[in-house]
Amino acid sequence: MKKSxxxxxxxxxxxxxxxxxxxxxxxxxxxxxxxxxTETESADSLIGSVKSVTxxxxxxxxxxxxxxxxxxxxxxxxxxxxxxxxxxxxxxxxAQAAFKAVCSIIPTPPSMEGYEDYKSENFxxxxxxxxDAPAEGAKWSLGYAxxxxxxxxxxxxxxFMGGSLQVKNLTxxxxxxxxxxxxxxxxDGSGRGSVVLAVxxxxxxxxxxxxxxxxxxxxxxxxNNIVSINVSATHCHSCIDIQGFGSPxxxxxxxxxxxxxxxxxxxxxSGRNKSFMNNLYKVAARCIKSAYNDMETGELYHSTADATxxxxxxxxxxxxxxxxxxxxxxxxxxxxxxxxxxSMADHPTQLPHTKNxxxxxxxxxxxxxxxxxxxxxxxxxxGAGGAVSSKSISGIVFGVAxxxxxxxxxNDRVAKMVGMGRTFANLVLNIDKKTEEKLAPVxxxxxxxxxxxxxxxxxxxxxxxxxxxxxxxxxxxxxxEDMVFITEVGYIEFGNRFAFGLMPAELYxxxxxxxxxxxxxxxxxxxxxxxxxxxxxxxxxxxxxxCFANDTVGYVLPSNDWVFFxxxxxxxxxxxxxxxxDKTLLDAFxxxxxxxxx
Numbered sequence: 001m002k003k004s005x006x007x008x009x010x011x012x013x014x015x016x017x018x019x020x021x022x023x024x025x026x027x028x029x030x031x032x033x034x035x036x037x038t039e040t041e042s043a044d045s046l047i048g049s050v051k052s053v054t055x056x057x058x059x060x061x062x063x064x065x066x067x068x069x070x071x072x073x074x075x076x077x078x079x080x081x082x083x084x085x086x087x088x089x090x091x092x093x094x095a096q097a098a099f100k101a102v103c104s105i106i107p108t109p110p111s112m113e114g115y116e117d118y119k120s121e122n123f124x125x126x127x128x129x130x131x132d133a134p135a136e137g138a139k140w141s142l143g144y145a146x147x148x149x150x151x152x153x154x155x156x157x158x159x160f161m162g163g164s165l166q167v168k169n170l171t172x173x174x175x176x177x178x179x180x181x182x183x184x185x186x187x188d189g190s191g192r193g194s195v196v197l198a199v200x201x202x203x204x205x206x207x208x209x210x211x212x213x214x215x216x217x218x219x220x221x222x223x224n225n226i227v228s229i230n231v232s233a234t235h236c237h238s239c240i241d242i243q244g245f246g247s248p249x250x251x252x253x254x255x256x257x258x259x260x261x262x263x264x265x266x267x268x269x270s271g272r273n274k275s276f277m278n279n280l281y282k283v284a285a286r287c288i289k290s291a292y293n294d295m296e297t298g299e300l301y302h303s304t305a306d307a308t309x310x311x312x313x314x315x316x317x318x319x320x321x322x323x324x325x326x327x328x329x330x331x332x333x334x335x336x337x338x339x340x341x342x343s344m345a346d347h348p349t350q351l352p353h354t355k356n357x358x359x360x361x362x363x364x365x366x367x368x369x370x371x372x373x374x375x376x377x378x379x380x381x382x383g384a385g386g387a388v389s390s391k392s393i394s395g396i397v398f399g400v401a402x403x404x405x406x407x408x409x410x411n412d413r414v415a416k417m418v419g420m421g422r423t424f425a426n427l428v429l430n431i432d433k434k435t436e437e438k439l440a441p442v443x444x445x446x447x448x449x450x451x452x453x454x455x456x457x458x459x460x461x462x463x464x465x466x467x468x469x470x471x472x473x474x475x476x477x478x479x480x481e482d483m484v485f486i487t488e489v490g491y492i493e494f495g496n497r498f499a500f501g502l503m504p505a506e507l508y509x510x511x512x513x514x515x516x517x518x519x520x521x522x523x524x525x526x527x528x529x530x531x532x533x534x535x536x537x538x539x540x541x542x543x544x545x546x547c548f549a550n551d552t553v554g555y556v557l558p559s560n561d562w563v564f565f566x567x568x569x570x571x572x573x574x575x576x577x578x579x580x581x582d583k584t585l586l587d588a589f590x591x592x593x594x595x596x597x598x
Contacts, residue, residue: 076525085523092564099458102253104480107260109268109467115476115484122214123488124221126228126445127192128598132496138189138441142329143294144339144377145287146182149201149240150175150359151276160271162203162241163353165575168248169271172240176351176360176414179239181284182368182379184339185226185291186329188443193227194295195445195492196288197341197546199379200280201361202242204552205233206471207487207504209242209277216285224292228445230490230502231284233548235382237353238360242280243552244469246271256466268467298331298338301436302498302542305427310397310420311346314387319508319515321345321383325544326428327494328376328436338376340428342367343500343544345383345509346390350417360414363390366421374429381500381546386508386557387572390420398423439495446596447502450588452485452553456578457564460554471553485577487551489588491537498542501533501589504551508558511582512545516558523561530559530583536590553577556585 074082151159154175161170179201187194198213210231214221221229233242241247252269259266267274304323313320327341348362364380371378395401398419400412409415453476455461461483464473476482490502501512510516514535516528534543555576562579566572 073525076520088563088565096456096458096564099462100480103458103462103465106257106462106465107264108475109256109260109465110264111268111467111470112465113472113474115474118474118486120449122211122218123449124214124226124228124447125598126195126447126490126492127443128227129192130444130446130596131188131190131192131442134188134441135190139297139332140300140329140439140441141187141189141194141295141297142300142331142339143185143291143296144183144337144379145290145294146180146377147283147287149179149181149276149280149283151279159273159276160241160246161353161357161359162239162243162246162271163237163356164571165245166248166271167250169246170355170357172359173357174359176238176358177365179359179361180365181280181287183284183287183291184341184379185288185295186443187295188441189297190441190443193225194292195228195443196226196230196291197379197381197492198229198231198284198288199381200231200233200242200284201236201364202233202239203235203237203245204243204506204548205231206243206469207551208470208472209281210550212281213284213288216281217288220285220289220292226292228447228490228492229288230492230546230550232381232502232546232550233552234348234361234364234380235385235506235548236348236360236362236364238348238351238356238358238362240273240276240359241271242277244270244272244463247468249463249468252468253462253466256468260466270468270470272470296331296333296336298329298333298336300439300441300494301328301330301433302326302439302494303328303428303431303436305431307344307346307424307427310393310423311388311390312392313509314389314392317510317515317517317521319386319510319513320388321509321513321544324424324428325498325542326431327439327498340371340376340378341381342378342428343381343383343546344424345385345388345545347385347388348382349389349391350413350420352413360417363417363420363424366418367425368421370422370425371429374425378425381544382548384507384509384512384545384547386506386510386555388509395419437497439497442493442495444493445490446592446598447488447490447550448588448592448597449486449488450584450591452487452577452581452584454578454580454584455483455485456580457554457574457576459564459574460577471551485553487553489585489592490549491589491592493541497540499537499544500546501537501543501593502546502549503556503585503589504549505553505556505577505581505585506547507545507556510558511556511586512543517561519560522558523563523566526560528558528560530586531590533586533589536586536593553581556581558582
C-alpha cells in the first residue's frame with residue numbers, strides 16, 4: 001500500500017472516531033434519562049462521567065512534549081525532516097488521545113476477564129528436564145501431516161480476506177492455490193516427550209485460537225506424552241481471515257459498541273467466520289494426531305542456503321536475514337518421504353492485499369510443490385521479516401515471463417509467486433548433502449507465559465475492546481490503562497546446535513540479529529541498547545525466530561524507531577503493541593533461554 005493511501009485511511013479513521021466521541025457521550029446520557037436511577041446508580045454514573053473527562057484531559061495533556069524535544073530533533077535532522085517529525089509527533093499524540101478517549105467510554109466486552117480470574121489452561125511448558133547428550137540408543141523420530149482449510153461452501157461468499165486492517169469488507173471470491181495447515185511432530189527418543197510444530201497459512205493467529213486447538217487434542221496429547229504444542233502462521237496476506245482484520249473498522253466499532261452496551265450475549269462483528277474457525281480447529285486437531293501417528297525413525301540434518309539478492313529491506317537501517325535455514329529429516333525407511341523444516345524471513349505479499357480477493361498461500365505453496373516433486377514434505381516457518389519483502393525484486397530474477405508462458409498464466413503476480421517458490425526451494429534442494437551437519441538426537445523445548453503490561457497503542461486496545469481481534473486482554477484494575485496481555489514465548493533446541501525462538505509477534509530483523517539505528521539515524525534520536533536474541537543464546541547455537549508463534553501481538557520494532565504513527569512505516573507502528581514491547585519480549589526470551597523452569 002502506498003504511504004499516501006495509508007495516511008488518508010488513518011486520517012479518515014481518526015476523524016470518524018473524533019466525531020463519534022461526543023455522539024457516544026450524548027448517547028450514553030440519553031439512555032440514562034430513559035430510566036429512573038437510584039441514588040447509588042446516579043453517583044456511579046457521575047463518577048463514570050468524571051473519569052471519562054479526566055481520562056480525556058490526561059490524554060491531551062502531553063501535547064507540549066514535541067516542542068520540549070524539538071531541540072534534539074533539530075540537532076540530528078535537517079530543517080525539513082525535523083519539522084515533519086514534529087508534525088507527526090503531534091499527529092500521534094492527537095490520535096492516541098482520540099483513541100484513548102473512545103476506549104474510556106466503550107463498555108467492557110464480556111470476553112474481557114479480570115486479571116484475578118486468569119487460569120493458565122492449555123499451556124504446555126515443554127520438557128521437564130534439559131538434555132545435553134543423546135539418551136542411550138536414541139534416534140530421531142518425525143511425523144508429518146497437512147490439510148486444506150478451504151471451506152466446502154467457499155462459493156457462498158461468506159468469507160473475508162485477512163490481509164490488512166480494512167475500511168470495507170473484501171469477500172474472498174477465487175481460489176488461486178490453497179490455504180493449508182502443515183504439522184510436524186518430532187521426538188529425540190529420550191522418553192521425555194514429543195514436540196508438535198504446526199503452521200497455518202494466514203496473516204497471524206491469536207493465543208485464544210491456539211489454545212482452542214490445544215484443547216481439541218488435550219486428551220490425545222496426555223495419552224501420548226506430547227509436551228509441547230505450537231501453532232504459528234506463515235503471515236500470508238492473501239488468505240481467509242483468521243485474526244479479525246477483514247471486518248471494516250468503523251462499522252465494527254459502531255456495531256460492537258452498541259452490542260456491548262445493550263446486548264453483550266450477541267456475537268461481535270469480526271472478519272473471522274465462526275464456522276470457518278471451528279473447522280480450522282478440527283482440521284488442526286486431525287493433522288496433529290496424524291503427524292504423531294506418522295512418526296518414524298531417521299536422521300536429522302541442518303544446513304543453510306544463501307538467498308542474498310532475492311529480498312529487500314524497505315526501510316533503513318538495512319538489516320536482513322538472507323539465509324534460508326533448513327532441518328532435513330531423512331527416514332530410515334528408504335521408501336518413506338523425507339521432510340524439510342524451512343525457516344525464512346520474507347513477506348508473502350505478492351498479491352495486492354488492500355484490494356485482493358483471491359485466496360493464495362503465496363510463494364509458500366509453490367515452495368511446497370517443488371519439495372513434493374523432489375520427494376519431500378515441507379513445513380514453512382516465517383522468520384523475523386519486519387519490512388522485508390521480495391515484492392520490489394524484478395520478475396526477471398524469478399523467471400516470470402517464462403512461467404507465464406509455461407503455465408499459461410495471465411497474472412504476472414501469480415507467476416512471480418510460482419517463480420519465488422521454485423527459486424527458494426531449489427536453493428535448499430541444491431545444497432550439497434555432504435556439507436549438511438548431522439544433528440545428534442537431542443531435543444529441548446521449554447515455554448513460559450509472560451505479561452505485557454506497557455501497552456501504549458490505544459488503537460490496538462480499541463480493536464481488542466470492540467472484539468475486532470480476540471487476543472486475551474485482562475483488566476488489572478478500574479482505570480482505562482489497567483490492562484495486561486498474557487501471552488507466551490518459547491525455545492526449541494535441536495542437537496545442541498540449532499534452535500528456534502518462538503515469538504508471539506512480527507519481529508523486525510534487528511530484534512533477532514541486531515543492527516538497529518544509532519542515535520543520529522533513529523526515528524527518536526535515542527540509542528538502542530538492548531541485547532538481540534542471537535546474543536542471548538549459547539554462541540554454539542544457530543538461532544532463528546519463528547514469528548506469530550502461539551499468539552500475535554503485532555509488530556516489534558526497535559524502541560528508538562517506534563512512534564504511534566510513523567511517516568516511514570505507518571502500518572507497522574499502528575499495528576504494534578507499543579514502544580517498549582521490544583524490551584518486554586527480549587526479557588521474556590532471555591528468561592526462557594537462560595532460566596530453565598517447569
